[in-house]
Amino acid sequence: QQHKFWETQPVGQFKDVGNSSLPEGPIEPPTPLSEVKQEPYNLPSLYEWTVCDMDSDEVCNEVYVLLTNNYVEDDDNLFRFNYSKEFLRWGLRPPGYFRSWHIGVRVKASKKLVAFITGIPVKLRVRDEVVRMAEVNFLCVHKKLRSKRLAPVMIKEVTRRIHLENIWQAAYTAGVLLPTPITTCQYWHRTLHPKKLIDVGFSRLGERMTMSRAIKLYRLPSSTATIGLRKMELRDVPAVTRLLRNYLSRFVVAPLFDDDEVEHWLLPQEDVVDSYVVESPDTHEITDFFSFYTLPSSILNNPNYSTLKAAYTFYNVSTATPLHQLIQDALIIAKQKDFDVYNALDIMENEPFLKELKFGRGDGQLYYYLYNYRLKDALQPSELGLVLL
Numbered sequence: 060q061q062h063k064f065w066e067t068q069p070v071g072q073f074k075d076v077g078n079s080s081l082p083e084g085p086i087e088p089p090t091p092l093s094e095v096k097q098e099p100y101n102l103p104s105l106y107e108w109t110v111c112d113m114d115s116d117e118v119c120n121e122v123y124v125l126l127t128n129n130y131v132e133d134d135d136n137l138f139r140f141n142y143s144k145e146f147l148r149w150g151l152r153p154p155g156y157f158r159s160w161h162i163g164v165r166v167k168a169s170k171k172l173v174a175f176i177t178g179i180p181v182k183l184r185v186r187d188e189v190v191r192m193a194e195v196n197f198l199c200v201h202k203k204l205r206s207k208r209l210a211p212v213m214i215k216e217v218t219r220r221i222h223l224e225n226i227w228q229a230a231y232t233a234g235v236l237l238p239t240p241i242t243t244c245q246y247w248h249r250t251l252h253p254k255k256l257i258d259v260g261f262s263r264l265g266e267r268m269t270m271s272r273a274i275k276l277y278r279l280p281s282s283t284a285t286i287g288l289r290k291m292e293l294r295d296v297p298a299v300t301r302l303l304r305n306y307l308s309r310f311v312v313a314p315l316f317d318d319d320e321v322e323h324w325l326l327p328q329e330d331v332v333d334s335y336v337v338e339s340p341d342t343h344e345i346t347d348f349f350s351f352y353t354l355p356s357s358i359l360n361n362p363n364y365s366t367l368k369a370a371y372t373f374y375n376v377s378t379a380t381p382l383h384q385l386i387q388d389a390l391i392i393a394k395q396k397d398f399d400v401y402n403a404l405d406i407m408e409n410e411p412f413l414k415e416l417k418f419g420r421g422d423g424q425l426y427y428y429l430y431n432y433r434l435k436d437a438l439q440p441s442e443l444g445l446v447l448l
């Protein structure tokens with residue numbers, strides 16, 4: 060039963076893994092737009108589709124409340140992602156977004172929002188092919204409506220609306236194994252507030268580790284080390300775009316960001332995204348940058364704390380400053396901003412700094428998937444240059 064749905068979809072099937080006779084690229088050809096189903100898929104009769112206008116404070120709040128109470132939890136059900144309203148507005152409205160891809164399900168009688176799924180447009184390069192894709196994210200069904208098979212119809216509906224915009228591929232991640240990952244990533248955490256992380260059960264003290272030793276182990280300098288480090292500003296967008304496009308060209312799969320997209324994704328927004336550049340004091344050129352996004356988690360029933368303040372490393376490029384020094388400065392700034400933990404995946408060239416900067420391995424994997432695009436072989440995480448929110 061568990062993969063009945065995915066066996067009907069144009070995704071790499073487990074039975075095809077290793078079958079090198081299958082070509083790399085789209086699995087199904089595009090359909091003529093006139094042949095794409097024009098009307099929405101049928102929902103169970105009690106429910107109706109709705110478009111969630113994230114510009115509306117009321118609707119954005121309904122989405123926020125649904126996700127806060129029903130979105131992804133860690134494997135031990137100690138934490139639940141708590142995306143903020145400002146973060147959701149940022150994450151769902153990049154240049155060229157489609158409001159119709161912000162899809163909700165309401166109870167007809169009460170109009171209560173009980174499910175959500177989203178897509179945003181992205182230009183993704185896969186080796187030498189540039190493919191217009193959708194990034195599908197925030198699939199959430201209210202806890203009380205689980206196993207009503209709502210998720211498959213929501214996935215089909217967001218796919219249908221993406222097809223209507225003549226886009227035939229998508230990228231998505233999940234913490235669960237589905238047919239078939241293009242890569243399997245390990246997540247890592249760098250402790251910033253050891254006492255709180257131990258109190259809430261995020262971290263455990265090792266055998267020979269006392270609390271005071273843990274506090275000492277994770278202590279960071281109070282100020283950053285890199286000369287010329289400063290917050291990113293609008294005037295830095297062209298230089299950061301050049302740095303990022305050049306850097307991401309190293310990876311097998313990576314987004315192609317233009318200036319507008321770099322401005323959207325990397326210009327700092329308080330409590331949403333932080334970005335810092337290194338400006339060379341003599342030449343004034345921008346040689347490096349780092350960024351992280353703010354994604355708190357609700358702490359489920361802890362007497363002393365309600366929220367885990369977590370930073371997630373986003374895009375980082377080093378050309379003059381060693382990457383581990385750049386990220387050490389990111390840790391220092393995150394600590395100054397009272398984050399409890401700094402999270403990362405072992406994608407891109409992250410693995411070396413994960414080991415050098417006292418990150419600990421997380422207890423789970425994050426799988427990346429492509430819809431309607433086959434890769435001959437799965438990628439190493441270090442071949443992947445795509446970060447999803």
Ligand SMILES: COc1cccc(CC(=N)NC(=O)c2cccnc2OC2CCNCC2)c1
Nearest residue numbers: 131132133138139140234246356402403447448
């Ligand atoms: C600490 O609170 C949590 C609340 C819910 C789930 C998890 C574990 C988890 N699933 N973590 C990740 O997926 C993760 C770990 C490191 C970096 N990025 C991540 O996920 C990002 C990217 C995918 N969409 C969710 C956020 C942790």
